Amino acid sequence: MTKFKHILCSALLTFAVAGTGNAMASKQNDKNALPEIGSAGTSVLSIDKERQIGLALMRQLRASQPLLQDPVLIEYINDLGNRLVRNANDVNYPFEFFIVNNNELNAFAFFGGHIGIHSGLITTADTESELASVVAHEISHVTQRHLARRLEEQSRTQSLSIAGMVTGVLLTLINPQVGMAALSTSMAATQQASINYTRGNEKEADRVGIALLAYSGFDPNGAPSFFGKMSEEFRYKSKPPAMLLTHPLPDSRISDARLRAQTYPRVQLPPSLPFELTKARIQARYQKNDEHNITYFQNQLDKKRYRLEEAARYGLALSYFEAKDYQQAKTNLESLYQADTHNLFYIDALSDTYIALKDFDTALAMLEKAHKFMPNNQVVSLNYANVLQEAGKLDKAEQLLKDFLIVSPENYIGYDLLTGVYRKQNDKGNMHATQAEVYALLGGYSRAVDELQTAYNYFGDKPLVQKRIKARILQFQNEENKLKRL
Numbered sequence: 001m002t003k004f005k006h007i008l009c010s011a012l013l014t015f016a017v018a019g020t021g022n023a024m025a026s027k028q029n030d031k032n033a034l035p036e037i038g039s040a041g042t043s044v045l046s047i048d049k050e051r052q053i054g055l056a057l058m059r060q061l062r063a064s065q066p067l068l069q070d071p072v073l074i075e076y077i078n079d080l081g082n083r084l085v086r087n088a089n090d091v092n093y094p095f096e097f098f099i100v101n102n103n104e105l106n107a108f109a110f111f112g113g114h115i116g117i118h119s120g121l122i123t124t125a126d127t128e129s130e131l132a133s134v135v136a137h138e139i140s141h142v143t144q145r146h147l148a149r150r151l152e153e154q155s156r157t158q159s160l161s162i163a164g165m166v167t168g169v170l171l172t173l174i175n176p177q178v179g180m181a182a183l184s185t186s187m188a189a190t191q192q193a194s195i196n197y198t199r200g201n202e203k204e205a206d207r208v209g210i211a212l213l214a215y216s217g218f219d220p221n222g223a224p225s226f227f228g229k230m231s232e233e234f235r236y237k238s239k240p241p242a243m244l245l246t247h248p249l250p251d252s253r254i255s256d257a258r259l260r261a262q263t264y265p266r267v268q269l270p271p272s273l274p275f276e277l278t279k280a281r282i283q284a285r286y287q288k289n290d291e292h293n294i295t296y297f298q299n300q301l302d303k304k305r306y307r308l309e310e311a312a313r314y315g316l317a318l319s320y321f322e323a324k325d326y327q328q329a330k331t332n333l334e335s336l337y338q339a340d341t342h343n344l345f346y347i348d349a350l351s352d353t354y355i356a357l358k359d360f361d362t363a364l365a366m367l368e369k370a371h372k373f374m375p376n377n378q379v380v381s382l383n384y385a386n387v388l389q390e391a392g393k394l395d396k397a398e399q400l401l402k403d404f405l406i407v408s409p410e411n412y413i414g415y416d417l418l419t420g421v422y423r424k425q426n427d428k429g430n431m432h433a434t435q436a437e438v439y440a441l442l443g444g445y446s447r448a449v450d451e452l453q454t455a456y457n458y459f460g461d462k463p464l465v466q467k468r469i470k471a472r473i474l475q476f477q478n479e480e481n482k483l484k485r486l
Helices: 015-029 047-064 071-085 119-124 128-143 146-157 162-174 176-186 188-215 222-234 242-246 251-261 273-286 290-303 309-322 326-339 344-356 360-373 378-390 394-407 412-424 428-441 445-459 463-485
Strands: 096-100 107-110 114-118
Touching: 047 096, 047 114, 047 428, 047 463, 071 096, 071 128, 071 273, 071 344, 071 378, 096 119, 107 128, 114 119, 114 128, 119 128, 119 273, 128 188, 128 222, 128 273, 188 222, 188 251, 222 251, 273 290, 273 309, 273 344, 290 309, 309 326, 309 344, 326 344, 344 360, 344 378, 360 378, 378 394, 378 412, 394 412, 412 428, 428 445, 428 463, 445 463
Parallel strands: 096 114
Antiparallel strands: 107 114
């Protein structure tokens, strides 16, 4: 699907954190409170609270950061991440992986199994094992509960409120340049202890992450390979990438990673087509300009300077699409699709191309076939619904999206599409009701309640629907109050 517009709401990233911090700070000051017994970090932040905060912060991130709302890329990064999670220990909740549209090299993990990867890091990696090594490292931060343990360590050495510590740590993860300044201001007295504790976390995450990489079938040398590349590229630069601010990379860490990787069998893996297609998609759709990209991918093909020809041709097709040369895009994409009819990258790009050419019948035939084979897949379902509504088949698009959202109730794009379908149907009641779900997924509960109250007025002749809306309003209000009580 084409790039979704980034919707901004007024909710602040630190909203949930501040409320949580006050509660945790109060707990720290209660001398009569019995200590919690469990894994490291639970005396400051229980696993249940960590999960709740993670869900709340993920909603805030959707509203405040340029996340790629791209179903193909979401599908790829979650498939890669979950291949690693399946082999991890101490997994306490489902993981969610997402991509931030940012050319900076960075990756971060935060509460509740949420892991963000910057698009620039993906395009910098040369192999899927290099990318997987970063994802495995971040998974290890989560399973070892490093963020909670770091808060616990800091709470023992300073009187700073937990709210301040959580806010500073999260700022550092998401925006290291700003976050480091916040941390250095608020934690000057114990800065060295914080740095040492972070280095210990990094060493542990390297150890666990490289093992996870090997057990998941990737090349364990992906970790030292990526470390070495970063070290060489940024050794003499005055401004290091964001990742090196939160993941220090001394030479000893690189040599330790090499030695550790050598304890596992060397794996010779062929180039990964999904990985190469992901890199091509990010460059063609989200980096540089169309003219540059057409020249770049055409040069790859002419000089055979590619790892996989299909990826270079796919990048060229997307570049033509972005330049509005839809016939050239169609020619390249149809050739790729005929050779691999279940490839989601090709199905998605062809759907957009057929829409641009108003060739709805061909698009619907392709997507109906794919939907029978993969009925609940987000790429297929969302593209199918999108083509249906563009073709004016609004009732079928509505039903498809409603069915999809039953199995994927947190899918932001699905609710956004359904809102658009109701708008075209002039169904104002349901339009406002689904717009409320969009705002809720962005953490804007007050705006969600306003939308539901507006929707309520359109269903005067449907008392059962009004009761459901009242119940949903109470749910949103309870969610908001729950965050304040954390």
